[in-house]
Amino acid sequence: MNRFVASLAALLTVGSIASAQEYKIRLPNVDPPLSHVGDMTYPNHTYAMMRTFKDSLEGLSGGRIAVELYPSGTLGDLRENLEAVQAGILEAATPNEGTVSGFFPKIQLTTIPYVFPNAVVAWDVMDGEWGQQLLNEMAETTGIRAIAVGENAGFRIWANNIRPVTEPKDMSGLKIRTMEITAHQEMVSSLGALPTAIPWLEVYNALQTGVVDGAELPVIGTLQQNLQEVLKYATIDQHVYSLVFIVVNEDWYQALPPDLREAITIAGRQASVAGRGVSQTLVSDVIDEFRKRGVEITTASPEQIAAFREAAQPKVLEWMESQFGEEEVNKFLDAVKAAEARLAAN
Known part of the structure; x- marks a missing residue:
């Protein structure tokens, strides 16, 4: 365990003593909550996933699971967050496929260049049998379970x-x-x-x-x-079509009651759709903004x-x-x- 992860463990342990009887998911990301494109302001695409997941899961669980959001890198970078999830120090994280590849190399199959003709094909593959088998293998071999597959601003x-x-x-x-x-x-x-x-x-x-x-x-x-x-x-x-995930610690997830695991699955699906939608909206406007800026x-x-x-x-x-x-x-x-x-x- 590196020094950052050890320090994070100490910090989060102190913060959770008062609520030891509650289920809690601490969900971090490195980006700010809002994206600014010219005169327009949007939710960041990853934050849109996070916020949708929080609202959906807290409702589906009847408040039995509280989701705390930590944007803007307040709990470290993507790799540090994923290390903490694998170690059982954090419940959840929001890595992209590049970060995941350091823990589960086979995710790189999705980065074969020019393999996806459009985003909808990518969604169908990742939400279908092949994608679910891949993510189940990741959970079994790394202790990290992906419960939402969003769009990291689509094609790079x-x-x-x-x-x-x-x-x-x-x-x-x-x-x-x-x-x-x-x-x-x-x-x-x-x-x-x-x-x-x-x-x-x-x-x-x-x-x-x-x-x-x-x-x-x-x-x-x-x-x-x-x-x-x-x-x-x-x-x-x-x-390359780029992915972003919400992942949770597998042991933590499996220790939950079945109804709460189901709630997490449903909330993850909703978060995937929300993140993809915001990403698709943002991409076109960002490209237009590039042109305006020379x-x-x-x-x-x-x-x-x-x-x-x-x-x-x-x-x-x-x-x-x-x-x-x-x-x-x-x-x-x-x-x-x-x-x-x-x-x-x-």
């Missing part, structure tokens, strides 16, 4: 200060920031760029000082961190996306198969195809 974008990116060769030689997730780094290198893992809160300085030429980024978070101030070009190409936006055509897919997917698929096996990769790809078939017009 490429952004840089050197040139517009309209085809794979435009990525060649660019130093690109990524999350600390191997699958993302494999994707960047497959396009001829140089991946550099940089923590989220250090990205602004890295772009400003030229440590990197560009970055692989979340749409909404880019504006929240004012990265438009240090970026010239952005490409919308749907290369960022040159390229929206890739289907033909351009196909060229990126052809360049990026083979190397990443090869890496995925080396890590998780060809059968596991094919199960995921089959789940995507099945979702597309279900959603296709007759």
